[in-house]
Amino acid sequence: MTTLKPLLTTLGGIFAISAILYASPAQANCTLPAVKLSGSFEKITCTADPKTLLASTATGKPLALLDDTGTVLADLSAYQAVLPMNFQANLLPVLKNNKVGYIDRQGRVIIGFDYDKMPTDDWARAASDERIITYANGRYVIISTIGRLIRTFAPSVSQIDDYQAGQASVIQDGQQFSIDKNGNRTSKKPLMMLVASTANVSSVSSQPPTKIAQAGTPTLPNISQTPIAGISQQRSNTRTLIKQQQNGKWGFVDEKGVLQVLYAFDEVRDYTEGLAAVRQGELWGFIDEKADLVIPFQFPQSGINQGIMPINPRESLKFEHGRAWVGSQTGGKKLCINIKAETVDCLVRY
DSSP states (O other), X not given: OOEEEEEXXXXXXXXXXXXXXXXXXXXXXXXXXXXXXXXXXXXXXXXSSTTXXXXXXXXXXXXXXXXXXXXXXXXXXXXXXXXXXXXXXXXXXXXXXXEEEEEOTTOOEEEEEEEOOOSSSSSSXXXXXXXXXXXXXXXXXXXXXXXXXXXXXXXXXXEEOOOBTXXXXXXXXXXXXXXXXXXXXXXXXXXXXXXXXXXXXXOEESSOOOOOOOOSOOBOOOOOSSOOSOOOSOOOOXXXXXXXXXXXXXXXXXXXXXXXXXXXXSEEOOOBTTEEEEEETTEEEEEETXXXXXXXXXXXXXXXXXXXXXXXXXXXXXXXXXXXXXXXXXXXXXXXXXXXXXXXXXXXXX
């Protein structure tokens, strides 16, 4: 640990705490500032980035990120806790209102506070190989380092290791296998599991970790570009899901207002025939009522031209009679698909 020798100094008649800092051998990769630091910084520790330091109170409340000269980079006083040794790819795990998010070195929120604490001693993972393993509502979730959802897993998945060389190891129902960066199972031999339990945690926190609260069982979108196999041609609505927006993102709640599909999309359409169109960026795809991506993101937002023929179907991106209008064909006619994403005639013939 970093040890401190607090000194009481007077600056213009105002008492402030200064500290002369010493690095232990365990922090040899980090150069602590040679200058005295004034203010409320009672503890300075290293992060995984040798050019970035963490300032906190004596009780462990995070206060600021500093550069290696002691200059303040970002104010951390709004956060309950941070994980300085999980600061990788310019992403620092932070905890706010018991939700996990990630900020950069300048304090900008890169990944919003949509995730729960991990069910291990270390409440958040570091970025690795352009991916982050997160946790929400009892399920492991893979996201990219820009916050894009990649895939969510069933509750039966009990462990996912961090990515190395494009693959990660998964344990599900006692069986171990490998997945690629899209979350799809591969034939590669699983890597040794490294993150089953992390007992040595470098966390700065203003309060002890709390158990994850589980209100309802919301599901997360499966953003892998591999559609779910075996989709039935016949679908019917088994429950009512209502689109709802929060913090600029769209998801779905049930009739009681309980979140069922995470707020993860830039735009959504209502469910019809068991499917809902969802947009991330410029592309539309379709999810089912379990939030599985059954038709991949492939239909451009710009492809919907309301003036093209035939007149029916009148509403785009909505399944009716087993088909949906998703774009334009060469020559200007509407492009329609069935629930297998096969091109079909837009007109329903009886």
